[in-house]
Amino acid sequence: MLGFLREKLGKADSSEEPVEKNITLERPSHVELICQFTKPVDLNSVNVFWEKNGEVLENNSISNATGNVLYAQYKFTVINSNQMGSYSCFFGEKKKHRGTFTLKVPEIKGKNKPIITYVGDTVILVCKCQHCSPISWTWYHRNGSVQVPVDIQTNDKFYMINRTYSNETKLKIVQLSEKDQGLYACHAVYQLGESEMLIELVVLSYLVPLKPFLAIVAEVIVLVSAILLCEMYTHKKKCHSDGGKEFEQIEQLKSDDSSNGIENNAPRHRINSVTSK
Amino acid sequence: MARGAEPPDGGWGWMVVLSAFFQSALVFGVLRSFGVFFVEFVAAFEEQAARVSWIASIGIAVQQFGSPVGSALSTKFGPRPVVMTGGILAALGMLLASFATSLTHLYLSIGLLSGSGWALTFAPTLACLSRYFFRRRSLATGLALTGVGLSSFAFAPLFQWLLNHYAWRGALLLVSALSLHLVACGALLRPLSLTEDPAMGGPKTQLASLLHHGPFLRYTVALTLINTGYFVPYVHLVAHLQDLDWDPLPAAFLLSVAAISDLVGRVASGWLGDAIPGPVSRLLMFWTTLTGVSLILFPIAQAPTALVVLAIAYGFTSGALTPVAFSILPELVGTGRIYCGLGLVQMVESIGGLLGAPLSGYLRDVTGNYTTSFVVAGAFLIAGSGVLLTLPGFFSCVSPPTSRPQDFINEALDTKVPLPREGVGEN
Numbered sequence: 001m002l003g004f005l006r007e008k009l010g011k012a013d014s015s016e017e018p019v020e021k022n023i024t025l026e027r028p029s030h031v032e033l034i035c036q037f038t039k040p041v042d043l044n045s046v047n048v049f050w051e052k053n054g055e056v057l058e059n060n061s062i063s064n065a066t067g068n069v070l071y072a073q074y075k076f077t078v079i080n081s082n083q084m085g086s087y088s089c090f091f092g093e094k095k096k097h098r099g100t101f102t103l104k105v106p107e108i109k110g111k112n113k114p115i116i117t118y119v120g121d122t123v124i125l126v127c128k129c130q131h132c133s134p135i136s137w138t139w140y141h142r143n144g145s146v147q148v149p150v151d152i153q154t155n156d157k158f159y160m161i162n163r164t165y166s167n168e169t170k171l172k173i174v175q176l177s178e179k180d181q182g183l184y185a186c187h188a189v190y191q192l193g194e195s196e197m198l199i200e201l202v203v204l205s206y207l208v209p210l211k212p213f214l215a216i217v218a219e220v221i222v223l224v225s226a227i228l229l230c231e232m233y234t235h236k237k238k239c240h241s242d243g244g245k246e247f248e249q250i251e252q253l254k255s256d257d258s259s260n261g262i263e264n265n266a267p268r269h270r271i272n273s274v275t276s277k
Numbered sequence: 278m279a280r281g282a283e284p285p286d287g288g289w290g291w292m293v294v295l296s297a298f299f300q301s302a303l304v305f306g307v308l309r310s311f312g313v314f315f316v317e318f319v320a321a322f323e324e325q326a327a328r329v330s331w332i333a334s335i336g337i338a339v340q341q342f343g344s345p346v347g348s349a350l351s352t353k354f355g356p357r358p359v360v361m362t363g364g365i366l367a368a369l370g371m372l373l374a375s376f377a378t379s380l381t382h383l384y385l386s387i388g389l390l391s392g393s394g395w396a397l398t399f400a401p402t403l404a405c406l407s408r409y410f411f412r413r414r415s416l417a418t419g420l421a422l423t424g425v426g427l428s429s430f431a432f433a434p435l436f437q438w439l440l441n442h443y444a445w446r447g448a449l450l451l452v453s454a455l456s457l458h459l460v461a462c463g464a465l466l467r468p469l470s471l472t473e474d475p476a477m478g479g480p481k482t483q484l485a486s487l488l489h490h491g492p493f494l495r496y497t498v499a500l501t502l503i504n505t506g507y508f509v510p511y512v513h514l515v516a517h518l519q520d521l522d523w524d525p526l527p528a529a530f531l532l533s534v535a536a537i538s539d540l541v542g543r544v545a546s547g548w549l550g551d552a553i554p555g556p557v558s559r560l561l562m563f564w565t566t567l568t569g570v571s572l573i574l575f576p577i578a579q580a581p582t583a584l585v586v587l588a589i590a591y592g593f594t595s596g597a598l599t600p601v602a603f604s605i606l607p608e609l610v611g612t613g614r615i616y617c618g619l620g621l622v623q624m625v626e627s628i629g630g631l632l633g634a635p636l637s638g639y640l641r642d643v644t645g646n647y648t649t650s651f652v653v654a655g656a657f658l659i660a661g662s663g664v665l666l667t668l669p670g671f672f673s674c675v676s677p678p679t680s681r682p683q684d685f686i687n688e689a690l691d692t693k694v695p696l697p698r699e700g701v702g703e704n
Contacts, residue, residue, distance in 0.1 A: 209443045213450050223458075
């Protein structure tokens with residue numbers, strides 16, 4: 001059973017900017033595209049062209065002009081992907097006034113972040129689309145420029161999980177290895193075409209985070225040893241100079257003939273200030 | 278190493294400030310930035326967000342509940358070996374978490390093991406800091422606690438970067454290596470023996486004397502009430518903003534703004550606490566009341582500018598109350614009992630922390646938005662500040678007299694006769 005779709009584009013002013021509309025279509029349907037424009041001053045007759053992808057279409061169109069409003073309607077039936085694409089209505093002699101309808105299958109939206117996993121892990125890749133129900137989903141693995149379908153039937157490694165709501169598909173991969181890396185594409189298949197989304201999968205080995213980990217642990221050990229050794233060293237130095245202080249003072253007194261009290265005291269004060277920390 | 282000295286108020290004390298700075302960064306900064314991991318855990322283990330958030334709750338609860346243990350051990354062995362052991366435990370917990378295969382593993386490794394590690398580090402370090410400073414205690418505490426703010430700033434993007442490059446297992450491995458720096462922080466905590474130490478007795482005596490200390494108990498109640506309301510915005514602000522149709526990026530930006538003002542608030546309040554004469558409890562009441570008011574105003578604010586202003590106000594006031602909250606304690610119980618005092622306070626106030634966020638979440642589920650939960654959180658804060666009115670010397674116009682060890686011993690022995698106090702120095 002065919003669906004029905006009616007879409008309208010309107011322009012209220014007589015500017016020459018093109019007006020556009022994106023339409024999502026899943027099932028084969030009868031389509032009516034309507035352009036309703038305010039008639040510009042210099043237009044005397046009604047001359048409407050409809051184009052698809054640059055080619056002029058035969059006249060399945062109705063057009064009339066009441067007052068200063070131009071009305072054009074184009075009817076057709078969409079059965080398969082050949083009828084999808086961009087349809088434009090043109091007014092005016094030099095095709096100055098234009099409206100464009102773009103018919104597409106629903107897109108799959110998703111994050112662009114790569115998924116990071118480790119060797120031996122299990123990962124689930126998810127593709128979701130809103131307000132859509134594709135006929136089926138297929139997964140492909142892209143290695144370089146070659147796109148290979150993912151082997152779900154025979155290979156135990158890959159499982160495709162589809163829930164009752166067909167707007168979501170999951171690909172489960174077990175026992176990851178480094179050659180499972182790369183881009184995975186999920187395709188949503190409709191009668192009117194396909195849409196795809198790319199997911200990047202990265203598989204790391206355990207050595208990758210282990211190296212920085214060991215480096216940091218080594219750095220901490222060095223730091224702790226440095227702090228403790230430094231403290232033991234200053235402690236030893238203080239005990240040493242505490243015992244040697246008296247000895248030095250006695251030496252100073254003995255060696256100086258003209259004992260100037262200040263001269264003798266000065267070294268002692270300096271030693272004091274160093275060790276009192 | 279001086280024997281039987283007064284707090285140095287400088288010298289090696291600044292190294293202790295540095296250690297406390299990094300250490301509060303590595304404990305609370307990690308805890309606060311853990312939200313980044315939650316999204317990954319929810320996806321990896323296919324669990325609900327509520328169950329995943331228990332990881333952090335258990336960690337915080339163990340950290341606070343285990344604080345008396347850390348304190349008691351510090352009184353006996355000194356802070357250094359205790360904090361270093363805590364650092365090893367915390368890092369070990371994260372290391373084991375990187376091999377987790379279920380949520381229970383994470384509860385045990387991060388929540389229990391790392392939590393115990395953090396319990397052995399935080400309270401002893403701050404208590405040690407209080408012993409090293411007297412005149413500049415609030416400033417030192419404020420500076421040390423800026424570690425929390427700066428690190429939640431730096432760690433959230435860092436953790437996200439780690440997750441993007443190494444996935445959560447590798448990221449946890451590297452966070453474990455990061456947490457190992459707690460051991461280095463512990464190495465910096467040179468033991469200090471003060472005049473009142475021999476008189477204070479072992480941990481059991483101290484704990485017993487603290488439990489009979491009226492002002493200490495009232496202060497604990499006040500802090501518990503404050504703690505119940507304090508954490509609510511951190512947990513629920515983003516969700517509240519999303520309810521108001523904010524995008525994730527501006528919401529994260531708002532949190533960063535609040536974090537910056539939190540930082541400024543800590544240092545400003547620390548400096549203020551030392552500069553203004555009079556009991557510090559008044560300042561705490563001031564900041565707590567303001568925080569409560571800003572929380573209550575949150576649901577009323579709808580316009581983005583109003584929300585930004587409130588976020589700044591909340592950040593500043595809640596940051597301002599933290600150093601003051603810690604520096605009241607030495608005034609109340611003396612630096613001799615500070616380890617045990619801090620440990621006990623952390624343990625009791627953890628009840629508030631445990632209750633606050635789930636209560637607020639429950640109110641949200643029942644009423645459908647965050648209005649009630651913000652208002653209730655603000656009410657708890659104001660109630661806590663009300664209890665602060667009952668602290669001794671609150672209404673006096675003079676600085677509290679220098680706490681002499683003799684006074685505390687007499688309190689412990691329940692003597693009612695006040696001793697003549699020699700007015701030596703001032704704050």
